[in-house]
Amino acid sequence: MNSLLQDAQAAGARVGLTAEKITINGGRPLRGRIQLKGAKNLVTKAMVAALLADGPSELRDVPDISDVRVVRGLLDIHGVKVTDGPEEGVLLLDPTGVESAHMADIDAHAGSSRIPILFCGPLLHALGEAFIPDLGGCRIGDRPIDFHLEVLRRFGAVVEKLPSGIRMTAPNGLHGAKVELPYPSVGATEQVLLTAVKSDGITELRGAAIEPEIMDLVNILQKMGAIITVDTDRVIRIEGVQRLTGYSHTALFDRNEAASWAAAALATEGDIFVGGARQAEMLTFLNVFRKVGGAFDIADDGIRFYHPGGDLKPVVIETDVHPGFMTDWQQPLVIALTKAKGVSIVHETVYEQRFGFVDALVDMGATIEIHKECLGGHPCRFGQRNFNHSAVIAGPTVLHAADVEVPDLRGGFSHLIAALTANGRSTVSNVGIISRGYENFISKLQQLGADFVLEN
CATH class of the missing domain: 3.65.10.10 (Enolpyruvate transferase domain)
Known part of the structure; x- marks a missing residue:
């Protein structure tokens, strides 16, 4: 098979x-x-964003799809408590017990999903380290993670490629960076947003994707305490903050x-x-x-x-x-x-x-x-x-x-x-x-x- x-x-x-x-x-x-219900391309990223908070979040209109189950499993092995809310389609996410996970567990839960790459920025902020396995996804074209890794390096991450996957550390913390995308990639834009909001200093992202799902992620991060401005010329500026709180949000x-x-x-x-x-x-x-x-x-x-x-x-x-x-x-x-x-x-x-x-x-x-x-x-x-x-x-x-x-x-x-x-x-x-x-x-x-x- x-x-x-x-x-x-x-x-x-x-x-x-x-x-x-x-x-x-x-x-x-x-x-x-x-x-x-909520958009697959927003809900899974909103779940990852909960890692950035110092308290619980509530996400509504969550669809019962396998990509959500994958992210839920990945959050669970990282110590995030994810429970069903009182109504259908509501998730409660509590990151106060976040911890490192074994590479084998991440690999087993991720399957063919590429979502683990977006865990890296939040985990580097929370723990100072992150691990990701080889990543899959639908076979519809080139979706390399090399650019994601380069972006993380610009924020100060140290990237080490191992036979079992990739290990990242942030010995000096993460700091703001200037990033210009050669193409308005949704995934790369999400990576910058999730990493920059708690990085020290100002991040400027040029050539950003501005899909409605991206803007809804910006809405969530702003609810959490982030300072983000979006210009009409695909430029997003993020002023890093030290602390983010949990959010309450109904997904697009x-x-x-x-x-x-x-x-x-x-x-x-x-x-x-x-x-x-x-x-x-x-x-x-x-x-x-x-x-x-x-x-x-x-x-x-x-x-x-x-x-x-x-x-x-x-x-x-x-x-x-x-x-x-x-x-x-x-x-x-x-x-x-x-x-x-x-x-x-x-x-x-x-x-x-x-x-x-x-x-x-x-x-x-x-x-x-x-x-x-x-x-x-x-x-x-x-x-x-x-x-x-x-x-x-x-x-x-x-x-x-x-x-x-x-x-x-x-x-x-x-x-x-x-x-x-x-x-x-x-x-x-x-x-x-x-x-x-x-x-x-x-x-x-x-x-x-x-x-x-x-x-x-």
Whole structure:
């Protein structure tokens, strides 16, 4: 059994998904209402931020996904007491007993997650040392940790690479630094924020990511006592403080999950009300959704996404960092684009290997070609590096049933959508990976009227 499959099965088991496969009878529109919780890309980082406090924190709207379980386990082995609150989706995090953890324990709990790298700054502040194992993650492109390590060195960390992983110490404490990112990386921005807030002096970060999840992390850190200013030119300045208190915070909704269900509604000619979704954070997606031919109604408590009838229209999409079209949105939307009348182009500029999910779609009858050139937009950083990062989708095509294996989180959800639209019975395996970022997606499929059975 390969490691990716083991990770998927373990992830599924942790969130109550014991089946390895889903067999779907396609061709039925998804209709109904679902409710979102907090964003995967914010909640896990907010949990790490609790390490910086000298008292307990309360985080609300926490989704029951495997990535949250991974971080909870990592906090536990570091002596942070994590308990469920009085209501569903509430976590109480008490870091007053924080301690060092053994490398083997960190490795065992981390699995394929890359979240341990973000523990380093807070642990260096709390303990003067940190350990991380080799790190994994979805296989969608280059996500090196070398830049993270270089950032930590600039703050004064001493980095020692060992056969079992990486050990860091801060013999002279951590101090403010000037950091300029060559690309607005979300992970690198989070690293700087979590390290700088208690470092001595002022940190200036240029070329920062400004995604809504980043801004919500800034909100949390400010609640804790941090001093952070964000300029309009992607410059973030942090004045280090000696002490941070615990926070009480309701997490930002998961806009990636919202976009995924919106794409499912459009591709299946359905009608889904996504409770908790908000217009402001979805602005760019909503514009593209409307251009394709989808319709939406915005309410105070969510957004209704539906297919209004008629032909879908082809579009040209270029993924980008916020406020551009998110890379996590393009994979689910590609399924709807196979139904559009004409030729659509998707130019991926964030992750260079994000079209691995397309092979299964072609096997299902989609007409999709992948190219190395920068198509439909401006030249990007992958254009001269021989990466297949542009897709040309011709439609409309009718997908037929097939057996497919989930390659990564967003690609896996896209395969679910494809199976839901296809004629006949499809089997999607390795579905535990989807549980990394989609809370109770099996229950939500049931709520929306999907026709499927689970298999071991």
